[in-house]
Every structure is written in C-alpha cells, then in structure tokens.
Amino acid sequence: MPPFGISPLLSLLESCKTIKQGFQVHAQIILNGFQHHDFPISRLISFFALLGSEDGINCSQILFCQIECPNQFMYNTMIRGFSHSKFPEKALVFYSSMLRQVNRSPNNFTYPFLLNSCARLSTLKPGIQVHSHVIKFGFELDPFVGNALMHFYSVFRRLNDARIVFEGSPVRDLVSYNTMINGYGLVAQPGPALRLFRKMQDSGILPDEFTFVALLSAFSSLNDHRIGKEIHGFVYRNLYCVDSNVLLKTAILHMYAKSGLMDLAERVFSSMRSNKNTAAWSSMVSGYARCGQTEAARRMFDQMDQRDLICWTAMISGYSQSGQYSEALELFMQMEDLGIRPDECTLAAVLSACARLGALSLGQRLHSRYIEGELCSQNIIISTALIDMYSKCGKIDSALHMFHSIPKSLKTVSLFNSMISGLAQHGLGESALAVFGEMELIGLKPDGVTFVAVLSACSHSGLIEEGKELFRSMSDVYGIKPHKEHYGCMVDLLGRDGCLDEAYDLIRSMPFEANSVIWRALLGACKVHGNIKIGEVACQKLIKLEPDHGAHYILLSNMLANTNKWEQAGRVRKVMEDRGVQKPPGWSYIEFQGTIHRFLASDKSHLQDKGIESMLQDMAMRLKSAGYVPNTTQVVFDIDEEEKETVVSYHSEKLALAFGLVNSSTGETIRIMKNLRVCGDCHSAFKLLSEIYSREIIVRDAIRFHHFKNGSCSCKDFW
DNA sequence: ATAGGGTTAG
Known part of the structure; x- marks a missing residue:
C-alpha cells in the first residue's frame, strides 16, 4: 500500500458514499500518521455528519470526542449534522460546549444551522436564546442568519417576529421572500403571502418554483378555489417548466384536492402520467377522504405501489374524520403488522379514533409503546389527543394526571378545551371550572369551543348560576358570539333547573333557527320534569327536522300515552309506521x-x-x-x-x-x-x-x- | 440557508 499525502486522502474521501468507505479513509489517515492533523480529521467528521443517517452522525460524534481541542469548523459541522438528525437538540449541546471552549466563538456559519435545529425542537425558547446570541455576537445583519431566523420563527407560527427580522434585514433575497411566503402559508394567511409576493415582484426579484409552491400551499389552506385557479394560471404563464416540474404539479394538485375540487385534482393527477409521486397519491387519498368519499380514497390507496407512512396516515385519518373509527383502527393494525412505525401524526389520528370508540386498551398500548419516554411525549397535539382518549374511555384520572404533568408554557387552548370537555362529560363541573380558571391565570384566551365545554360542564353538574354567568360573560367580557352549541348548553342548563318556559323563550329569542340538538335538550328536560305541553312542541319540531329518526316518534307517543292520550299516541305510531321509520337500534x-x-x-x-x-x-x-x-x-x-x-x-x-x-x-x-x-x-x-x-x-x-x-x-x- | 403529501379539542 503506497503512502498517502493529505490531498489524495481528501480526494479519496470525496468519492466515498458509505460509512464503510469512510472507515477505510479513516484507516488510511491513521496508517499515514495524520490522525492528529485537524484538516483531514475535520473533513472526515464532516463526511460522516452529513451522510444523513443516524449511524453517520454517531460516527462523527465518536471521532469528535477523541479530539482534544476541536476547531470551529468541527463544531459547526456537528451542529449542522445534528440540525437534520433525529436529535436536533444535540446541536445545542455542541453549541454550548463550543462557547465554553476558550477562543472558540461562533461564526456566521454557526447560526443558520443552529437555528435550523431550533426550528425542529418542540419548544420555542432555545431558539429565542440563540437569537439573543446572534445579536450579542453581531451576526444580526448577516443575510444567511436572517433567513434562518425567519424560518425559525415561521415554523413556530410567530410570523410577527419573522416579519421584524425580515423588515430589519439589509438584504432581502429570493430565499427571504420564499421563507416568509411559506411562513404565512403555515399560519393560513394567504393575504399577507400574496402581498409579499407582489412586493417581491416590485423589487425585481424573480420568483422560482419554491415561491409558487409556497403560494399554492398558502392558498390550499383557504378553500377558495377561484384564487387557487388564478395562481394555477399565473404559474403557467410565468414558468413554462410547469409540466416537467413535479414539485409544482404536486402543489397544484394538492391545492385542488384540499379545496375539495376532486375532478380538477384528478385532471392534474392524470397529467402527471408516470411521474406520480407518493405525495401526489397522498393528496388524492386525503382529498377524497376529506369530502367523505372514503371508498374512493381507499381505491386510490389500494392502487399505490409504494406506501409510505404519510399515505397510511392519510387513509387512517380519512377514516377517522369520516366517523369510520373501526376501519381506521383496523387499517392501523394492518400497518403495524407490516412493521411500519407510526409517528406523531398517525398517533394523533389513531388516538382520536380510540377515543370515539372507547378503545381503551389500544389507546393505552399506543401510549406506552410509542409515546411514553419518546420524543413525541412533548408534542402538544399528542397530549391533547391522549387526554381526549383517556377522558372518552372513562379514565378521567389518567387524563387529569397527564394534563397536570404538562408544563404551563406548553399548554394550548385546544389542550384546555380537551381537558375541560372531558371533565364536563364526567359531570365534574367544579374541576372543569377550576381548569378554566387556570387557563385564564396563565393568560390563554378561551374560544368558542372552550365555552361549549364549560357550559356543558355546568349543565351536566347542575351549576346553574355559574353557567348563566359564563354565558353572559362570553359575549360581554370575551367578545365571543354565542353559536347554536352554546344555546344548546343553556337550554340544557335551564331545563335541568326546571325553568322550561325560560328555556323555551331562549330558543325563541335566538338569532337563528333551533337545530335538533337544541330541541332534544329541551325535550330531555320536559321528560324529567313531566312537562307535556312544551315536550310535545319539542317532539313535533324534532320529527319535522329529523323525520327518519324513530326515537322522536316513540318519545312523543310514549309521552302522550303516559298522560293517557291514547288516541293521539296511536296516531303518532301510525305516522311512524306509514313512513317506514324504524326505531334506531340501540347497541352497547x-x-x-x-x-x-x-x-x-x-x-x-x-x-x-x-x-x-x-x-x-x-x-x-x-x-x-x-x-x-x-x-x-x-x-x-x-x-x-x-x-x-x-x-x-x-x-x-x-x-x-x-x-x-x-x-x-x-x-x-x-x-x-x-x-x-x-x-x-x-x-x-x-x-x-x-x-x-x-x-x-x-x-x-x-x-x-x-x-x-x-x-x-x-x-x-x-x- | 428555503420546498410538495398525513396531526388534537366541540
């Protein structure tokens, strides 16, 4: 074996593709006595770190740890490697040890990677700290750092902060605009996205395909197909490479699928011919599922040659959102049998199905196998879904325990809503109100869903005065207009208290027509308090609104029979029979x-x-x-x-x-x-x-x- | 340095 110099070793390294080849270069470095030379070793570390695999990053870490005094490049490389690894938080560890080492201050390459790591963490805080370091070390005006900061803030939906960086940046390039437009897409604000796009054109920066992908995804969140179509046309006029650009086509397809325009989506889809990628398939699957066509979605799903986790999740959550919970769980178990591991998106959808079905043991298994102790245990959506699952499966104590174990700074309005409505369903009104109080204490603003939850908590626990007060404060203090659901809760509440006339008056004073839920609430109260007069009205309304619902006829005829109005009761039964209405099967x-x-x-x-x-x-x-x-x-x-x-x-x-x-x-x-x-x-x-x-x-x-x-x-x- | 598909509460 001829002796190697440094530069042949480096060119050998450049041709390497696998870990094994990297090891061979390492062996050569040692054989040729270069193991203490910073240059080849830092290249080797970089090679391993950027391979993109878990093994690769582990190898680079092992090498790094053997070095007595790592240089700045090595630190940056480790930060970069971890920024797209499974453990982005490790980038921060390397960053702080870099700061601790004398004479190793960060440079302009440090922060973009470090901020990318922060963008992938579950909490905002570390990134904000890094931002203050950026200012402290004077990299605030670096365009690369600026773009990374915008990206970081927009990932955390802090578009105002991203905007401040954007406005303060001396250089706004294509990437800056793309990042910001994409950010507005993430928070479903297509308006600002479009304005930025115009501003970009005014400043003479030409859009690229990323710009359009970002714009399209911004408009996908809106179900306005007119604007979507306009962008579609615009894209065609401005980029003639559309037909060959799969990414762009996929984004267009997704925009249509998400807006429920499945025939247009189909057209784009078939124009992709042999270029159909998994993303396009997944968009079709979820598009069909979203508009309730789970069978069409399933046919798409079954036709796919290659199924990745995302399309499994699309199909599973499609079933779950369409109320086909058993199908969702069945498909999930098939996925597991194939050895595919769910991620947090899959878990959120499956947990929701477990909650609706009351499938406690599956829910518990998911919790212990995939969530407990894993990285996603910090994921707030997962926590929300878990709390809902435990509540709806009857384990309210487990739900509460989970809720209290979540740090205050991570709690969201949805999380509170999930907990409060869980307590409401269990009739634990006081606890529900306490949790509501905690929500205010930490400064979260309750929304319409919160009020459905607290009001139903009051009615299920007989907290009449509290409920009335909350209903008042809802519009007076919080500025939330009561919807039908809120009136439904109030009718329930008043009815429970025996104030049937008041409840009936409330229905008549509502700014909209009552739905069946509201009448059912009134009817329920009439049944308990034996108020035949209002009960009959409610029954009649219900029969009108839901003529196929057998239970209403039976209730009405029973109510009439109980007051010995046999003849009328018989007539109701007759109507029911004539219409061929069946009593809904009760099952447990x-x-x-x-x-x-x-x-x-x-x-x-x-x-x-x-x-x-x-x-x-x-x-x-x-x-x-x-x-x-x-x-x-x-x-x-x-x-x-x-x-x-x-x-x-x-x-x-x-x-x-x-x-x-x-x-x-x-x-x-x-x-x-x-x-x-x-x-x-x-x-x-x-x-x-x-x-x-x-x-x-x-x-x-x-x-x-x-x-x-x-x-x-x-x-x-x-x- | 930026990118496409799937995620919770009523």
Missing part, C-alpha cells in the same frame, strides 16, 4: 382482551357463550330481592306488562354488563359504551347492581359518562 359495547364486543338490544347471539344468560338471570333475581321494580315506561306502550319486563332486561347495556361481570375479576371496573342515551330502567338497575356486585360500572352514553358506585350515579339522576 365493551372491550375485552383488546377486542370490542358489541351487543344489540335483545341480541341472543352472545347468550349461549360465556354464561351471559345465567348471569342475566342472576342479575334479575338479585334485583328483585333487593325490592327493585322494573320501570317499563320507556318501552313502546302496546305490549303487555310481562313482555315489557323481558324487553328491558335484554337492553343492550344489560347484556354488555352481564358479559362484563362474567369476564372480569372481582373489584375490576367495568366500562361500557352505548350509542344512545342510557335508558331509565337500566340506569336505576345499574345503580343497584353496582352495590349488589360491589363493582364500579362506568357507562359512556351518547352525551356523557355515568359512574355507578355503591348504589348511586355520578350524574345524580339527571341526564
């Missing part, structure tokens, strides 16, 4: 050994296995000896008493409870989910059963949670 489900078991009312298919039948008999017997009389008023009236009893004892929630009692051990909490409201008979029965079997039973119905324990329920019998 319960999770057991990771799978969800579903029960339909009177469904005998589960009865043979696992001793459910005998458990049901045991339940009925013990209830009877405890002096319990079945409440059959909620059963359609024209069947005889004995049969009514049979019907109520086969309600889906009772079947699920029997299943739960058979398949769980003593002391274990039983969690049941129901698609409709829990029935009155089941509610009283469950209270007693919780005492008889010494079990805590948690039932999630369509609106809220019921925690049955020692003979009583957390809803205090109002729901």
Whole structure:
C-alpha cells in the first residue's frame, strides 16, 4: 500500500458514499500518521455528519470526542449534522460546549444551522436564546442568519417576529421572500403571502418554483378555489417548466384536492402520467377522504405501489374524520403488522379514533409503546389527543394526571378545551371550572369551543348560576358570539333547573333557527320534569327536522300515552309506521382482551357463550330481592306488562354488563359504551347492581359518562 | 440557508 499525502486522502474521501468507505479513509489517515492533523480529521467528521443517517452522525460524534481541542469548523459541522438528525437538540449541546471552549466563538456559519435545529425542537425558547446570541455576537445583519431566523420563527407560527427580522434585514433575497411566503402559508394567511409576493415582484426579484409552491400551499389552506385557479394560471404563464416540474404539479394538485375540487385534482393527477409521486397519491387519498368519499380514497390507496407512512396516515385519518373509527383502527393494525412505525401524526389520528370508540386498551398500548419516554411525549397535539382518549374511555384520572404533568408554557387552548370537555362529560363541573380558571391565570384566551365545554360542564353538574354567568360573560367580557352549541348548553342548563318556559323563550329569542340538538335538550328536560305541553312542541319540531329518526316518534307517543292520550299516541305510531321509520337500534359495547364486543338490544347471539344468560338471570333475581321494580315506561306502550319486563332486561347495556361481570375479576371496573342515551330502567338497575356486585360500572352514553358506585350515579339522576 | 403529501379539542 503506497503512502498517502493529505490531498489524495481528501480526494479519496470525496468519492466515498458509505460509512464503510469512510472507515477505510479513516484507516488510511491513521496508517499515514495524520490522525492528529485537524484538516483531514475535520473533513472526515464532516463526511460522516452529513451522510444523513443516524449511524453517520454517531460516527462523527465518536471521532469528535477523541479530539482534544476541536476547531470551529468541527463544531459547526456537528451542529449542522445534528440540525437534520433525529436529535436536533444535540446541536445545542455542541453549541454550548463550543462557547465554553476558550477562543472558540461562533461564526456566521454557526447560526443558520443552529437555528435550523431550533426550528425542529418542540419548544420555542432555545431558539429565542440563540437569537439573543446572534445579536450579542453581531451576526444580526448577516443575510444567511436572517433567513434562518425567519424560518425559525415561521415554523413556530410567530410570523410577527419573522416579519421584524425580515423588515430589519439589509438584504432581502429570493430565499427571504420564499421563507416568509411559506411562513404565512403555515399560519393560513394567504393575504399577507400574496402581498409579499407582489412586493417581491416590485423589487425585481424573480420568483422560482419554491415561491409558487409556497403560494399554492398558502392558498390550499383557504378553500377558495377561484384564487387557487388564478395562481394555477399565473404559474403557467410565468414558468413554462410547469409540466416537467413535479414539485409544482404536486402543489397544484394538492391545492385542488384540499379545496375539495376532486375532478380538477384528478385532471392534474392524470397529467402527471408516470411521474406520480407518493405525495401526489397522498393528496388524492386525503382529498377524497376529506369530502367523505372514503371508498374512493381507499381505491386510490389500494392502487399505490409504494406506501409510505404519510399515505397510511392519510387513509387512517380519512377514516377517522369520516366517523369510520373501526376501519381506521383496523387499517392501523394492518400497518403495524407490516412493521411500519407510526409517528406523531398517525398517533394523533389513531388516538382520536380510540377515543370515539372507547378503545381503551389500544389507546393505552399506543401510549406506552410509542409515546411514553419518546420524543413525541412533548408534542402538544399528542397530549391533547391522549387526554381526549383517556377522558372518552372513562379514565378521567389518567387524563387529569397527564394534563397536570404538562408544563404551563406548553399548554394550548385546544389542550384546555380537551381537558375541560372531558371533565364536563364526567359531570365534574367544579374541576372543569377550576381548569378554566387556570387557563385564564396563565393568560390563554378561551374560544368558542372552550365555552361549549364549560357550559356543558355546568349543565351536566347542575351549576346553574355559574353557567348563566359564563354565558353572559362570553359575549360581554370575551367578545365571543354565542353559536347554536352554546344555546344548546343553556337550554340544557335551564331545563335541568326546571325553568322550561325560560328555556323555551331562549330558543325563541335566538338569532337563528333551533337545530335538533337544541330541541332534544329541551325535550330531555320536559321528560324529567313531566312537562307535556312544551315536550310535545319539542317532539313535533324534532320529527319535522329529523323525520327518519324513530326515537322522536316513540318519545312523543310514549309521552302522550303516559298522560293517557291514547288516541293521539296511536296516531303518532301510525305516522311512524306509514313512513317506514324504524326505531334506531340501540347497541352497547365493551372491550375485552383488546377486542370490542358489541351487543344489540335483545341480541341472543352472545347468550349461549360465556354464561351471559345465567348471569342475566342472576342479575334479575338479585334485583328483585333487593325490592327493585322494573320501570317499563320507556318501552313502546302496546305490549303487555310481562313482555315489557323481558324487553328491558335484554337492553343492550344489560347484556354488555352481564358479559362484563362474567369476564372480569372481582373489584375490576367495568366500562361500557352505548350509542344512545342510557335508558331509565337500566340506569336505576345499574345503580343497584353496582352495590349488589360491589363493582364500579362506568357507562359512556351518547352525551356523557355515568359512574355507578355503591348504589348511586355520578350524574345524580339527571341526564 | 428555503420546498410538495398525513396531526388534537366541540
């Protein structure tokens, strides 16, 4: 082997592509006695650091650590390497050790990379500190540093700060404009993006394809296809390379797909011919899914040759957003089986589906396997989704624990909304108000969603005065106009207090027509307080608004029957039959050994296995000896008493409870989910059963949670 | 030094 000089070694290094080849060069460096020469070693460190792989950056770190007195280039290289690694925070570690070393002050190459690392962290603070260093060391006016600062601030949606840097920068080049336009796209402000674009043209800077990609993505957030089309035309007039520029085409396609213009999206898509990339496919998948066409989305998805994590996520979240939660979970498990690891976007979508389904054990598994102790445990969207999942699966304590473990500075309005509505569903009104107070204390401004949450918390817990006061302050103090949802909460609240006339007046004074949710709230209150007069009005309205909803007819006929207006009740039943309206099937489900078991009312298919039948008999017997009389008023009236009893004892929630009692051990909490409201008979029965079997039973119905324990329920019998 | 597709709460 001939001896090498330094420069042949360097040119050898230049031809290297893999870690192994890098090692060979390292061996040569040592063999030729250059291991203490800064120059070849720093090149080698740089080679490894910029390979872009985890192994590469580890190798460069090992080399770096062997050096007694690393030079500035080496530090910059490490910072640069970590800036696009999986551990951007390590760039900061190298930066501070650089500062600690005597005579090693940063230069103009240090900050762009360091700021890029900061842009990828989950918190804003380190970047702001770096900004103050930029000023301290006098790199404020460096155009590269300036652009990196704009990028950093816009990633954190701090467009005002980015703008200040932009305005203060002596040189505003193409990259500065692109970065700012892109930033406005991130915060969905296409207006300022467009103004900057004009300003750019005025100052004679020619846009490039990045400019248009940034503009297009800014306008994708707006569902205004007119402007999108205009940009499309503009792009064609200004860049004749459009047809060959895949990136640009993908951005155009995405703009159409996101605006729901799927036929235009299809046209761009097919014009891409053999250049269809995964991004284009993903845009199509999510575009179809977003407008509810999950089948079309799935066909696209199935046609793809190469599926990456993003398109899996697009399909999974497509199902989840369209309410097809089981499909979402099923697809997710298929993905896992292929060995694909979800990231935080996938997890957020899957957790949301778990929450809606009440799939606690899957949610818990996701938490412990992919989130706990991982980098994304700091991700606030994930935390929001987790809190929602734990709340909706009945584990309100876990949700609260998570919430309190999150540092104040990271908490967002959505996070608070998630926590408050969780507490509301569990009827924990005081806690909900306390969390709301904390929100104000740290200076977060509540929004419309927050008020839905706090108002429903008040109505679910009977905090009448607090609720009224909040409703007033909502517009007076916070300047938020109440929407239908807020009126719905107020009707619920007043109705609960027995103020049915007041509730009815509120509906009539609303600036818009009441929807079915609001009438249902009024009807619910009428049922509890036995107000037939207003109840009938509400029922009629509901039947008009939702003529296919069988429950309304049944409620109305039951209400009439209860006041002995048999004839009218019969007429209602007749109308229902004539229209062919079916009673909506009530079903309950319960999770057991990771799978969800579903029960339909009177469904005998589960009865043979696992001793459910005998458990049901045991339940009925013990209830009877405890002096319990079945409440059959909620059963359609024209069947005889004995049969009514049979019907109520086969309600889906009772079947699920029997299943739960058979398949769980003593002391274990039983969690049941129901698609409709829990029935009155089941509610009283469950209270007693919780005492008889010494079990805590948690039932999630369509609106809220019921925690049955020692003979009583957390809803205090109002729901 | 900048870039395209998927993310939470009602």
